[in-house]
Amino acid sequence: MKPINRRNFIKLGISSGALLALGSGSELLTRTLGKKDSQKKVIILGLDGIDPHLLQVWMRQGKLPSFQKLMNQGDFRRLRTSIPPQSPVAWSNFVTGMNPGGHGIFDFIHRDPEAYMPEFSGAEIKEAGKKIRIGNLVLPLSGGEVKLSRKGRAFWQILEDYDIPSTVFKMPGNYPPAPTKQRTISGMGTPDLVGSLNHFNYYTTEFTELKEDIGGGEIHEVYVAENRVEASLPGPTNTFKTDRPESSIDLTVYIDPVNPVAKIMIQDHEFILKSG
Structure with a gap:
């Protein structure tokens, strides 16, 4: 040996x-x-x-x-x-x-x-x-x-x-x-698009019922109109401009009025989500 x-x-x-x-x-x-x-x-x-x-x-x-x-x-x-x-x-x-x-x-x-x-x-x-x-x-x-x-x-x-x-x-x-x-x-330790570790965005119609400040992300209040929700997904800061604005893209959620299913449309992509 x-x-x-x-x-x-x-x-x-x-x-x-x-x-x-x-x-x-x-x-x-x-x-x-x-x-x-x-x-x-x-x-x-x-x-x-x-x-x-x-x-x-x-x-x-x-x-x-x-x-x-x-x-x-x-x-x-x-x-x-x-x-x-x-x-x-x-x-x-x-x-x-x-x-x-x-x-x-x-x-x-x-x-x-x-x-x-x-x-x-x-x-x-x-x-x-x-x-x-x-x-x-x-x-x-x-x-x-x-x-x-x-x-x-x-x-x-x-x-x-x-x-x-x-x-x-x-x-x-x-x-x-x-x-x-x-x-x-x-894997763990890889930054996301906004430069943080696992930053999240939470969208809810019950914004006023949240009693605590949730760290690690942002809470967005949304409204349902004709089974549809219009919102935006925040992205990284635009460092190429002096005022460093936050970039974002629009998203639309179509809610099925009968079944617990929703369709999310963001840019050219569509996703179907089921409750649970």
Whole structure:
């Protein structure tokens, strides 16, 4: 058996994590140690915030038959969480194989050392540099930049070094996605069109009955006239104008007077929604 260097050790750790899903970590192990090749695949299923104790209790009670089937086909092992036990920290540990001292993610937020104000820990956002004004227009002479704050290499980047293909769907704490030729899609921590994390818009005819201020989004009062609602969906701020107006697009909702069904029309798209 050849000596195991740091990269191989990390890969072995990844294969151990894969045992949680299908118990196919041995295939990755054979590639790592230079043994026979195999076409079998490893699948890692990650669920944010899940409690392994409750998962086991509910599986024993027969409430999670799909998870029970998955465990019976493969394996199930508990993994120690991060310190502190917060989602961006834990996922960064998982992605890099390092603790917060290595990857630099300690919380949901970081402090700006120049202003001592909290900022999003996942990515560093820089606006465009020099700008020129022409009337009410603001034209940047260079583009802005969004830089991933997490340090270290992701495990799929290391797999790429060994020509092992991987596909990563909705990986938390990976926006913008780490440079790689692998197929990756970022997940939790990816900003929406207005630059926030999961901003919502709530439309209601009972606006005056809402007793509490709901954070994280906007509440819009609408009126139903002849089974139709006219509203607008707010979008990102127009930074190319000096007054920075909020962009929006119109939407129309047609309500079925008999059945709990509504048709939503927005631009050139139509959606049918049913109650429940």
